Amino acid sequence: xxxxxxxxxxxxxxxxxxxxxxxxxxxxxxxxxxxxxxxxxxxxxxxxxxxxxxxxxxxxxxxxxxxxxxxxxxxxxxxxxxxxxxxxxxxxxxxxxxxxxxxxxxxxxxxxxxxxxxxxxxxxxxxxxxxxxxxxxxxxxxxxxxxxxxxxxxxxxxxxxxxxxxxxxxxxxxxxxxxxxxxxxxxxxxxxxxxxxxxxxxxxxxxxxxxxxxxxxxxxxxxxxxxxxxxxxxxxxxxxxxxxxxxxxxxxxxxxxxxxxxxxxxxxxxxxxxxxxxxxxxxxxxxxxxxxxxxxxxxxxxxxxxxxxxxxxxxxxxxxxxxxxxxxxxxxxxxxxxxxxxxxxxxxxxxxxxxxxxxxxxxxxxxxxxxxxxxxxxxxxxxxxxxxxxxxxxxxxxxxxxxxxxx
Ligand SMILES: *Cc1c(COP(=O)(O)O)cnc(C)c1O
Numbered sequence: 071x072x073x074x075x076x077x078x079x080x081x082x083x084x085x086x087x088x089x090x091x092x093x094x095x096x097x098x099x100x101x102x103x104x105x106x107x108x109x110x111x112x113x114x115x116x117x118x119x120x121x122x123x124x125x126x127x128x129x130x131x132x133x134x135x136x137x138x139x140x141x142x143x144x145x146x147x148x149x150x151x152x153x154x155x156x157x158x159x160x161x162x163x164x165x166x167x168x169x170x171x172x173x174x175x176x177x178x179x180x181x182x183x184x185x186x187x188x189x190x191x192x193x194x195x196x197x198x199x200x201x202x203x204x205x206x207x208x209x210x211x212x213x214x215x216x217x218x219x220x221x222x223x224x225x226x227x228x229x230x231x232x233x234x235x236x237x238x239x240x241x242x243x244x245x246x247x248x249x250x251x252x253x254x255x256x257x258x259x260x261x262x263x264x265x266x267x268x269x270x271x272x273x274x275x276x277x278x279x280x281x282x283x284x285x286x287x288x289x290x291x292x293x294x295x296x297x298x299x300x301x302x303x304x305x306x307x308x309x310x311x312x313x314x315x316x317x318x319x320x321x322x323x324x325x326x327x328x329x330x331x332x333x334x335x336x337x338x339x340x341x342x343x344x345x346x347x348x349x350x351x352x353x354x355x356x357x358x359x360x361x362x363x364x365x366x367x368x369x370x371x372x373x374x375x376x377x378x379x380x381x382x383x384x385x386x387x388x389x390x391x392x393x394x395x396x397x398x399x400x401x402x403x404x405x406x407x408x409x410x411x412x413x414x415x416x417x418x419x420x421x422x423x424x425x426x427x428x429x430x431x432x433x434x435x436x437x438x439x440x441x442x443x444x445x446x447x448x449x450x451x452x453x454x455x456x457x458x459x460x461x462x463x464x465x466x467x468x469x470x471x472x473x474x475x476x477x
Pocket of ligand 1: 175176177178179181210211212213262266267295296297298299323324
């Protein structure tokens with residue numbers, strides 16, 4: 071058998087660990103917000119590789135940064151620093167509250183660093199008893215054992231033996247619950263400033279402000295997981311800037327590399343001082359290729375016109391989804407912010423988000439789900455108007471097929 075003939079979805083089941091259930095489609099090429107599969111079928115991309123491909127596929131500025139760096143230097147390890155990492159860290163500190171940056175390769179790793187820093191800070195400044203981490207139901211923070219335990223879905227962390235201790239979950243947006251739980255034993259509160267995987271759930275401003283106050287009152291650190299919300303996704307460079315509530319530690323990944331693996335933990339100088347030489351590290355963290363690409367992404371995304379464009383595109387998405395819903399009423403609400411949007415299914419359609427994802431795929435459109443009741447949209451932040459219009463036509467066709475069959 072020729073090698074190409076073997077490269078089908080069925081080979082996945084033969085040679086891959088079965089922790090994913092990928093679609094049948096195997097895309098081989100992407101440009102902007104369009105993808106093409108092995109049969110040259112074209113797809114419009116409203117998924118962006120789960121809020122990653124923030125400048126679409128093969129953006130010229132990213133391709134240039136990657137290929138230029140690929141001719142210069144690929145890797146050193148943290149025995150030495152490198153120019154792209156220094157430039158990126160300098161930019162991130164200028165653009166945010168942070169003074170210091172730790173680079174990692176994934177959201178989970180950035181969060182792991184944040185949680186370890188919070189615990190170390192409490193041990194250094196207070197006592198080992200100040201170890202409680204408060205997190206939220208339906209939160210998602212990655213798949214390392216610590217981060218998945220802090221995540222708010224125990225089904226993801228069960229079945230792997232003893233879990234990291236002193237992690238407590240409460241409902242998101244519940245001021246009374248955190249007031250009741252937080253205390254002087256609280257080391258950190260970890261939250262997404264808009265829950266992504268958990269169903270695209272915005273926080274109330276009152277809630278976020280109160281969490282900040284309570285953290286200050288109890289000398290607990292506030293960690294914002296901006297792995298999904300960061301890098302322009304909500305229309306601000308980081309979601310905390312739109313909320314006007316500043317965390318002590320911020321983590322980001324996904325759109326930071328726009329498709330190249332890179333992540334960062336951002337914090338203040340005084341907190342950063344607790345991660346002394348030898349306390350934490352990563353072989354690939356701050357890799358020159360990753361940082362060169364991320365620098366190009368940050369340069370592009372941080373432009374006011376690009377951020378304003380995200381807010382404009384949010385309106386286009388909301389309008390189009392509302393129109394589809396007026397003809398095929400299956401959504402009870404469009405929620406989220408910027409280009410992290412969720413269309414919530416009505417009670418009658420509950421549990422069918424994946425059916426819509428599959429039907430959209432058949433029409434040549436990539437969408438995402440967030441749980442079983444929410445269709446999620448995380449497209450490129452610079453997706454063209456005509457891609458949105460055509461994608462929405464395909465979405466309507468997919469929904470019409472399901473709707474007419476259903477009714
Ligand atoms: C995706 C995600 C993560 C995990 O990122 P990985 O790169 O998959 O480790 C963590 N937190 C949030 C909010 C995410 O959306």
